[in-house]
Amino acid sequence: MSNIEHSVSIVGAGISGIMCALTLARSQTCKGWSINVYEQKSRVGGRAHTTFINDQFLDLGAGRFCSQIHLNVYELVKTLNLEYETFPFTQLKTSQPIQKELKQLLDNLKPLIDEHRNDSFSHFLSTYLGKSKALDVIMALGYDSLSLPIISPSIAYDIIEKHPETQGFSENVGYQWYNLKEGFSALTQALYEQALLLGVNFHFNQELVAIEHSLDCHNLILEDQQGQRQTLSKGYKIVTLPPSRMQLLDNEFPTRWTNYSYGSSPLFKGFFFYLDPWWQELGLTDHVVITRNPIRKLYFKDSKYVFFYTDGENALYWQDMVSQGEQHYLQAVRNFIADALHQSAESIPVAHSHTYKFWTHGVEFSKECCPEHPFYLTLGDDSVISLSDAYTHHCGWMEGGVLAGRHTAEAIISKQSSQLRTHEAAVAFT
Ligand SMILES: Cc1cc2nc3c(=O)[nH]c(=O)nc-3n(C[C@H](O)[C@H](O)[C@H](O)COP(=O)(O)OP(=O)(O)OC[C@H]3O[C@@H](n4cnc5c(N)ncnc54)[C@H](O)[C@@H]3O)c2cc1C
Incomplete structure (x- = not known):
């Protein structure tokens, strides 16, 4: 991009997109710019998705962070005064x-x-x-x-x-692990509210449906729920979608963007509420059991609820189970919990309520997993920038989203500042 730009369009309001918008909006260089974020859903947060059931905040997506590994997330949580508690499942x-x-x-x-x-x-x-x-x-x-x-x-x-x-x-x-008392959505919501205060415009129910080549640059084509389309052609165009989604939009992704290649794994989480915390007398409170059966990782949260979390083939297994009907799913869960704990199925109570979430591409990563992978990719003419947690050495973590969003914004700010200096020098010269 050679001209001095004064607008940014960001697609995706997950942690990467919000961090990118916020970093730009906070900078002196971008003062007065028009910063717009377009999101296909009606909420922010992407794979950080907290729900509230039976008086509990449940993280259906991202759930925990480590103060020694996820330094930027930890810092944000403290700066934003978000309430957090020990994530106990290291035992x-x-x-x-x-x-x-x-x-x-x-x-x-x-x-x-x-x-x-x-x-x-x-x-x-x-x-x-x-x-x-x-x-x-x-x-x-x-x-x-x-x-x-x-x-x-x-x-x-x-x-x-x-x-x-x-x-x-x-x-x-x-190492110390934590979760947010009101779930990871509290983080993306707080950052979203800060971005709003700084004048960032958010547009919901806007899906990026194509990256179109026209004249000498690429444009983004968005579609709303009524099928109305708009073309984004001006300014910086930033797409903060994971690689699996990029592949759907551009059948030449990743080859015309980069030499790296990408993979993903499905994830499944199931949560169960019981009348009594039956696991307490088994000494399982705040413990995780790793089992060979399809439940794989079974967590007993305080006296409140039980959940399991699986990846890969077993996530697909559970997706298939739920498609066969609720009773079928719940019975299978009960049998496998019993198996994991070496108990009889009858001794495991029936859950009075439950919820689950299957993520087709829950975690995404670069197959080369190389620390030199750039934080963002560009199309040949630099007219579209793609960024994702999957490009970072913290792929699969919110930390990666924070880093990708922030670093990309800083690269834009630095490029813009140097263009401004060149422009001012040229004006002074004439
Ligand atoms: C089950 C699960 C458990 C996880 N556990 C943890 C954890 O414990 N700790 C942790 O740190 N991380 C965890 N993660 C990973 C974490 O959620 C991601 O690293 C993070 O959400 C990535 O953020 P992002 O903004 O890059 O992508 P996303 O969160 O995927 O955001 C992308 C956004 O773009 C939108 N979008 C997609 N396509 C389009 C389109 N065509 N047009 C417009 N908008 C579009 C999406 O709706 C979404 O809002 C977990 C993820 C899952 C699924």
């Missing part, structure tokens, strides 16, 4: 025998991961432990993505070290 209840020796086993293998840069984690484990024990290890870790062929040993160790349920098997054993 694993050992239910699989191998979990007792897992930390030692992973410690012993860690020095060997550099020799296996091009292998998958499961191949790496099989090489040293044999196939059956390798499977036991992955089952004991609770994240099915660890078995994907694209997950190398170093990515797998990173996942293990940076997730609350598994950090106990690594040197990050004492």
